[in-house]
Amino acid sequence: MKAWVMTDTGSPDVLALQEVAMPQPGEGEVLIRVRASGFNPIDTKIRAGLALIAPASGILGCDVCGDIEAVGPGVSGFKEGDRVYGMTGGVRGTQGTLAQYQVADARLLALAPASLTDEQAAAMPLVTLTAAQALQRLDLKTGDEVYICGASGGVGQMALQLAVAEGCRVTGSAGSAERVTHIEALGGQGILHSQAADLVAEGRTFSNLLDTFGGESLQMALQLAAPYGQVATINARAQYDLAQAHAKALTLHAVFVLLPLLNGQGRDAFGKRLQAVAEQLDNGRLQPLATEAFSSTQLPEVHRRYEAEGADRKLVIKADY
Structure with a gap:
């Protein structure tokens, strides 16, 4: 599969689009075919070496919206074909979402809000x-x-x-x-x-x-x-x-929201919270964030732009590899 890999720490030039092995879901995990990946400022900090929590895989990206492709043993509440969203990786031992596929802990996921586009849903979790x-x-x-x-x-x-x-x-x-x-x-x-x-x-x-x-x-x-x-x-x-x-x-x-991804504690609460939020988004009690979507080939440009001028809306990377 194709994925954006951080080959070193430094400028956006360290981000390289590469072919990597397809991950397989283990106990309590699902395989997601990524539709969109939400960009967050922590991605630039990790890439620049300012936050020492880089994923072992080198694949950044905390937020995802996508379809469940396969379900690992011990998973309940999800099935193949479900459209899901969540804050699922991009730090330490968890593969990030800037790839065609991602294996994720099912406890971190919820069914994506039906009323939101893939890009809107991917912008929400973190x-x-x-x-x-x-x-x-x-x-x-x-x-x-x-x-x-x-x-x-x-x-x-x-x-x-x-x-x-x-x-x-x-x-x-x-x-x-x-x-x-x-x-x-x-x-x-x-x-x-x-x-x-x-x-x-x-x-x-x-x-x-x-x-x-x-x-x-x-x-x-x-x-x-x-x-x-x-x-x-x-x-x-x-x-x-x-x-x-x-x-x-x-x-x-x-408040350090990535801690459950780092130590494995409290992950159940994240999936449950996102399911409640999805319902609130679908019934209009919550409004989605304004987003700006980019092609997967534009990831280094997104990093450069954010570091130069910030962003007045949530930036999202489409999985159009």
């Missing part, structure tokens, strides 16, 4: 699971208020929607007026990033906060946190001044 895990750590209840630093990105949009669906009140920041409008269309109260300092000056605080950026965004979240409040962050990979956290007796939650 950001949705990250958002859900962060909200679970905050243990929000109906009527709670949460502030999201970066509510217009992939994780932010899904966290906003999941919180609103649970009856929470959400205030979220974004980098442009257009994105603020989008936050409000999803049911939140939107402000510009620059207005967060105004909230601090006014003495406004929140008991529950989610930071989706790290860096200065996390420091702002600490400023906005109320005494005895809690802050979840998806980017704690840096040194931070936690004086404010100490002074306010805050609880800080570091």
Whole structure:
């Protein structure tokens, strides 16, 4: 089969389209014929050698939408031909999704939302699971208020929607007026990033906060946190001044959604969560993310473009090898 293989760490030039052996499903696994692979920023970090969790196969890609081609022993709930989606690999011992076929742990999968295209479905798993895990750590209840630093990105949009669906009140920041409008269309109260300092000056605080950026965004979240409040962050990979956290007796939650892929623990929860999300997408309670799709031959270009200018929508690689 054809697959994109990371031949070394470095620039996008280390990505090579190669012929590799077809994987075979083992106990508890299924073989997926990939339809689309979702791109995530972690892919560039692994490729560049900044995140030391590269897959042994050299094949990147965490998110997938595809059809089950074969079912291994011990698998229940899936059959050949099922269209599925999930965050299934691309780190350490798990083959990534940037290939014609992938073997995946069936516990990580759910039936793909029928109302979404392959590209839309492939864009959802990592950001949705990250958002859900962060909200679970905050243990929000109906009527709670949460502030999201970066509510217009992939994780932010899904966290906003999941919180609103649970009856929470959400205030979220974004980098442009257009994105603020989008936050409000999803049911939140939107402000510009620059207005967060105004909230601090006014003495406004929140008991529950989610930071989706790290860096200065996390420091702002600490400023906005109320005494005895809690802050979840998806980017704690840096040194931070936690004086404010100490002074306010805050609880800080570091969210690392790839951990179950690395240590094998908690995988059941991912498939179950994605099945619930698929139902919410199909009944209209959640909205899919805006996507931009690329041909499989354009993978190095996608990496270069993201590193040069970022992305205002989820990038997806079609499996048109």
